[in-house]
Amino acid sequence: MWTKLVPVTALIAAASLTSGTAYAAPTTPVGGEALGSRGLVAPAGVKKPPKSKATSYVIADADTGQVLAAKDAHGRYLPASTLKALTALTLIPKLDKDRKIRPSRNACNQEGSAVGLSVKATYKIDDLFKGLLMSSGNDAAMALAETNGGLDKTMSDMNAEAKRLQAFDTVARTPSGLDKPGQSSSAYDLALIARAGLANPDFKRYISTKTTKFPAPRGHYEISNHNKLLWRYNGMVGVKNGWTSKARASFVGAATRGGHTIVVSIMRHEGFFWDEVASLLDWGFSVRGKAAPVGQLVDPLPVAAPAPAASASPGTSVTPAPQPPLLDSAAGRQTDDTRMIGSLVIGGGLLFGLIWLAYGIHRRRTRSRL
Incomplete structure (x- = not known):
């Protein structure tokens, strides 16, 4: 066929x-x-x-x-x-x-x-x-x-x-x-x-x-x-x-x-x-x-010249594009694995802080009794 x-x-x-x-x-x-x-x-x-x-x-x-x-x-x-x-x-x-x-x-x-x-x-x-x-x-x-x-x-x-x-x-x-x-x-x-x-x-x-x-x-x-x-x-x-x-x-x-x-x-x-x-x-x-x-047999068509690359003219100020906040940017790049690790780090740090706070309170109460 x-x-x-x-x-x-x-x-x-x-x-x-x-x-x-x-x-x-x-x-x-x-x-x-x-x-x-x-x-x-x-x-x-x-x-x-x-x-x-x-x-x-x-x-x-x-x-x-x-x-x-x-x-x-x-x-x-x-x-x-x-x-x-x-x-x-x-x-x-x-x-x-x-x-x-x-x-x-x-x-x-x-x-x-x-x-x-x-x-x-x-x-x-x-x-x-x-x-x-x-x-x-x-x-x-x-x-x-x-x-x-x-x-x-x-x-x-x-x-x-x-x-x-x-x-x-x-x-x-x-x-x-x-x-x-x-x-x-x-x-x-x-x-x-x-x-x-x-x-x-x-x-x-x-x-x-x-x-x-x-x-x-x-x-x-x-x-x-x-x-x-x-x-x-x-x-x-x-x-x-x-x-x-x-x-x-x-x-x-x-x-x-x-x-x-x-x-x-x-x-x-x-x-x-x-x-x-x-x-x-x-x-x-x-x-x-x-x-x-x-x-x-027709002739080939002309090849168009490529468009010139955009460039800043002399004396022109170029303002960089606004960037997202650092935390937002970092969060946007996270994978499931990095999110889990981050959660463990943050959670672990919070637990450690609470333990340290309780220890400090206990020490102050002990001293006040002496």
Whole structure:
């Protein structure tokens, strides 16, 4: 079973980001009205795109942002590991790539595809991004999320970044793309994310690396990029593929020829898709600049500057907030144990005082008799 959501024709009113910025979501399909269609949208006057078994796809010119053809561009589907492109795009600017960390046991024990992290080894953040984008490591995804301040913070950051990119079909619930209720993306959004990632030199370096040495508790071992088109397709840059039993196959990739870059994203494919993607890329290169676009990959929204911290102006007197009385304050911090101990101390002191008073009275009476 899988859930197909309607195209984006009415989205949430706004998305509040961690920076405090609210990005208003449109009430019409992002990138143009034609992209709201569930069927094939292709330009007139040129040959139609090759047939694909993908339920949804987008072919776009990454340089101009023009969408050359699409099928159910805004259909919302489970993204599987293609979501790792958003994880990387979100976290690369936040984490020092030279920082070294030792992953938690939780990170090392993530289900599904893994790069093979060990609690006995130390890794650079740079290594973890390679494990994330080359080997599709769910363990690397969790280790990066934990380094970023935890899973909840990372999910908030990823969803904020999606809204900034105007990828309004995308809802991230896991950093790895493992299926979780409420998680979704679209072929249009994957193309947006890929285009933004290509502008980041580190992101582009990770996705285009074919093989590399990866740290182990003792020495290193070699990992290979899961994107088979890096070896098969002339000019392939890379990006990300994914698969789960519920999502089926998904892919987003880019290739550059003659100084021009084409992006192809597909979702909900039932079988071997590499040759189909190659044909869609070929078609994109053949028609770019020759046909009217059917839509547009929109540009990211600007990042709002953080609000300046409040500070006292020169010559301004700052009055401290009133403090509660000492006894009230202390009582407010008491636990049941400290209250019991306090009662014993107070009660014991009172009893001792009464005994001492009785003794004093007895002594005075005795003296008066002498």
